[in-house]
Amino acid sequence: MSSHQQVQKFLDKLDELQAIFVLSRRFAPFLDELFDFVQDITVLLEEVNTTIRTRSGHMERATEHLKSVTEATEVATSEILDHSDEVLKDLRSIEDQLSTLEDQFAEEAEADNQILTLLRDELGEEHDELVDEVARIQDEKQDLRDEWAGQLQETRDSLSPIRDRMNQIMMSLQMQDITEQQLSSVNHLIGTVRNRIDALLTRLGTGEADREEAPSAEPSRTATFNMNAEYDRSGDKQRMADDLMAGNEGGAPAGRENGGGPGGTSSQPAAPNGASANGGGAASQSDIDQMFDGGGGDSPDGGNEGGEAASQEEIDELFQ
Amino acid sequence: MKFLIVDDSPTMLRIIRNALQKIGYDDIVEAEDGEDALGKLEDADPDFVVTDWNMPNMNGVDLTANIRDHPEYADVPILMITTRGMKEDVKTAMKAQVNNYIVKPFEPEVLEEKVDSCLEAVA
Numbered sequence: 001m002s003s004h005q006q007v008q009k010f011l012d013k014l015d016e017l018q019a020i021f022v023l024s025r026r027f028a029p030f031l032d033e034l035f036d037f038v039q040d041i042t043v044l045l046e047e048v049n050t051t052i053r054t055r056s057g058h059m060e061r062a063t064e065h066l067k068s069v070t071e072a073t074e075v076a077t078s079e080i081l082d083h084s085d086e087v088l089k090d091l092r093s094i095e096d097q098l099s100t101l102e103d104q105f106a107e108e109a110e111a112d113n114q115i116l117t118l119l120r121d122e123l124g125e126e127h128d129e130l131v132d133e134v135a136r137i138q139d140e141k142q143d144l145r146d147e148w149a150g151q152l153q154e155t156r157d158s159l160s161p162i163r164d165r166m167n168q169i170m171m172s173l174q175m176q177d178i179t180e181q182q183l184s185s186v187n188h189l190i191g192t193v194r195n196r197i198d199a200l201l202t203r204l205g206t207g208e209a210d211r212e213e214a215p216s217a218e219p220s221r222t223a224t225f226n227m228n229a230e231y232d233r234s235g236d237k238q239r240m241a242d243d244l245m246a247g248n249e250g251g252a253p254a255g256r257e258n259g260g261g262p263g264g265t266s267s268q269p270a271a272p273n274g275a276s277a278n279g280g281g282a283a284s285q286s287d288i289d290q291m292f293d294g295g296g297g298d299s300p301d302g303g304n305e306g307g308e309a310a311s312q313e314e315i316d317e318l319f320q
Numbered sequence: 321m322k323f324l325i326v327d328d329s330p331t332m333l334r335i336i337r338n339a340l341q342k343i344g345y346d347d348i349v350e351a352e353d354g355e356d357a358l359g360k361l362e363d364a365d366p367d368f369v370v371t372d373w374n375m376p377n378m379n380g381v382d383l384t385a386n387i388r389d390h391p392e393y394a395d396v397p398i399l400m401i402t403t404r405g406m407k408e409d410v411k412t413a414m415k416a417q418v419n420n421y422i423v424k425p426f427e428p429e430v431l432e433e434k435v436d437s438c439l440e441a442v443a
Contacts, residue, residue, distance in 0.1 A: 077331045085338075167428065170338055174425040177329040178403055181374065224328065224374040229403035229424075237405030237423040238430065244410045245421055 059190050066183045077176040084170050105145045112138045175231045184225035239313040246317015322347040324366035326357040328375040343432040354378025373402035384416040397438035
């Protein structure tokens, strides 16, 4: 390279340097603003980070609260069942006493008849007037017994609806099992959110949230619940299940008998360990197998919650 | 007629027991999950099994499959009572060879109808 070329190259570099200086001057205010913004956003991010860690701790407390609610409802339900059992036992005792009284009335009437027959046989015609008087008194006694028997029957009739209502109360307590499953599913969701937050905080290099141990994103081995559990007394699902059982593969539309819609939710993948998932999360091999198996596979964890609600008729048809 | 009822919810065990007693079945053994039920199977020697689906350790579908593989109890009627009311659930239960299926919450009349239906089917 000649000296001229070298000088020219040097001048070109100077031009480039000058251009950079000009550009820097032009963008300097913007860079200042950008720097200020980064400083502000850093403070903000730290606040967000602190809030997330704090909230994650709150989630753990919420989980504990939900567990407490579940335990409390279980205890309360058990107490209601105890009281219901006692009431039903008392009702049976009252009915037994009524039966005993009715038996006693019948025995007394039979004894009166025997006395009257004996008097007629033993006393002869000269005491007809006395026997007739005894018969009249016994008729009055029988009228009284009939009246009491009627009252006993009324009492018995009034006990029947009480027993039916008590049984209905006991059956209504199925809601405890259903709400327990609903609360378990909420707890599972909270656990999943906490795990996601942990992962986020770890990626941000700020460590884990303020808690001791993170629940698995997957339900635990004992976390067996149906996320779609609901206290639906319409009977739509039972009818659909009956139809399926009766062999109607397509199943009748849920709610066709009472105008209601399907009681369930849309198709979801299965969650491990018997917990039915309500969407989200990676599919396990069993989920995939089930999908390829037409949705009715023999899942070891029993968890395909997808599809439409089954009515009892559909279930019956499948099983016939 | 001896019943083995399987549910991890003590509440449901009592409700099912009461409902069965109401329709005249008093000989009842309880188990808290599928594993417990399998362990009690031979001692309980049930004529009828009523099981939940979602349970820890072993769910109702697996329990059904295990009972169907059992040389002595393969033909025992199995009624599933569960909150799972989707078509795919019912189909899965059918594949596991339950005899009938009830969606919670249920009425005692439905339980009686299904028990009778199961007994007729295996008679």
